[in-house]
Amino acid sequence: MRRFLFVGCGNMGGAIASAAMRAIPHARITVVDPSPERAKALLPAGMAVETHPDFAKLGEARFDLGILCVKPQQFAELSPLAISVIRSGAIASIMAGVTLDALAARLGSERIARTMPNLPALVGQAMTVGVAADGLTQADRRMVATLFEAVGQFRWLSDETLIDAATAVAGSGPGYIFAFAQYMMEAAVASGMDAALADLLVRQTFRGAAELMHADPRTAEELKKAVTSKAGTTEAGLAVFEAEGALPELCLKAVAAAAQRARELSRTAAPESPRQ
Numbered sequence: 076m077r078r079f080l081f082v083g084c085g086n087m088g089g090a091i092a093s094a095a096m097r098a099i100p101h102a103r104i105t106v107v108d109p110s111p112e113r114a115k116a117l118l119p120a121g122m123a124v125e126t127h128p129d130f131a132k133l134g135e136a137r138f139d140l141g142i143l144c145v146k147p148q149q150f151a152e153l154s155p156l157a158i159s160v161i162r163s164g165a166i167a168s169i170m171a172g173v174t175l176d177a178l179a180a181r182l183g184s185e186r187i188a189r190t191m192p193n194l195p196a197l198v199g200q201a202m203t204v205g206v207a208a209d210g211l212t213q214a215d216r217r218m219v220a221t222l223f224e225a226v227g228q229f230r231w232l233s234d235e236t237l238i239d240a241a242t243a244v245a246g247s248g249p250g251y252i253f254a255f256a257q258y259m260m261e262a263a264v265a266s267g268m269d270a271a272l273a274d275l276l277v278r279q280t281f282r283g284a285a286e287l288m289h290a291d292p293r294t295a296e297e298l299k300k301a302v303t304s305k306a307g308t309t310e311a312g313l314a315v316f317e318a319e320g321a322l323p324e325l326c327l328k329a330v331a332a333a334a335q336r337a338r339e340l341s342r343t344a345a346p347e348s349p350r351q
């Protein structure tokens with residue numbers, strides 16, 4: 076039986092804990108979040124989970140894996156008691172921009188993985204990458220992989236510097252896609268549709284395109300060409316998206332800006348000794 080401790084149960088902690096409860100047999104899940112009732116509402120009804128508003132009653136508790144699902148600034152404020160409980164086992168952080176060095180310095184442990192999942196964890200379709208500190212054992216690595224495979228796909232990265240780019244592409248990526256959906260819906264309304272019809276058309280188009288891209292081995296570019304008839308409507312739309320300085324360049328700039336922000340967060344979340 077694996078004992079998982081989720082520190083923070085908001086958007087991401089709730090999603091990952093829910094998937095772990097459903098997919099990992101015999102997992103024992105404990106959640107610490109200042110709002111246990113709000114946390115419970117994010118977790119599957121009728122499944123056993125222990126929730127606590129803080130670490131006061133967990134002083135003697137020991138866990139196989141602690142999953143840090145708080146914001147970087149909330150991590151900096153964790154109490155010495157919290158840190159001593161969290162480091163009773165291996166640790167996986169999902170925080171953007173908090174480096175392995177910063178985690179090790181703050182937690183006083185080398186059994187650490189730094190990971191970057193994304194919000195589709197909510198539907199079991201996350202893309203997660205991870206890097207391991209030297210102190211993470213092979214058994215720890217399997218446990219971390221098992222957890223993140225329960226919420227979608229998981230890959231280890233060989234180099235921590237890649238995690239900022241992975242954050243910019245996959246961690247933040249769903250946000251870009253939702254923004255694109257939002258603007259497509261607004262364009263549909265501007266074309267005369269009511270909001271409900273615009274919503275249906277865009278949601279189902281995104282779903283269909285995502286499922287096709289998942290099922291079909293053709294590249295994204297090949298699939299794009301399959302939609303595009305010579306001198307047809309898609310070609311006219313794509314001419315706007317692919318004009319000089321438009322979508323291809325915007326994607327490069329957006330990914331670079333997000334990766335740069337991840338690096339800035341790494342500098343502000345500088346290593347700090349645990350407060351013992």
Ligand SMILES: NC(=O)C1=CN([C@@H]2O[C@H](COP(=O)(O)OP(=O)(O)OC[C@H]3O[C@@H](n4cnc5c(N)ncnc54)[C@H](OP(=O)(O)O)[C@@H]3O)[C@@H](O)[C@H]2O)C=CC1
Nearest residue numbers: 083084085086087107108144145146147149170171192194
């Ligand atoms: N959102 C996303 O798509 C992704 C986020 N991440 C990373 O995940 C982390 C969490 O993000 P997200 O889930 O969106 O944030 P949320 O704010 O939704 O969740 C954080 C939760 O932690 C709680 N919390 C605050 N302090 C403590 C504490 N001391 N002990 C336990 N719980 C605490 C918060 O409570 P309260 O609200 O009361 O403060 C909140 O419920 C971030 O570090 C982010 O970088 C990574 C990948 C994707």
Ligand SMILES: O=C(O)[C@@H]1CCC=N1
Nearest residue numbers: 170171242246247248
């Ligand atoms: O926006 C953020 O900083 C977090 C990390 C990736 C997605 N959300």
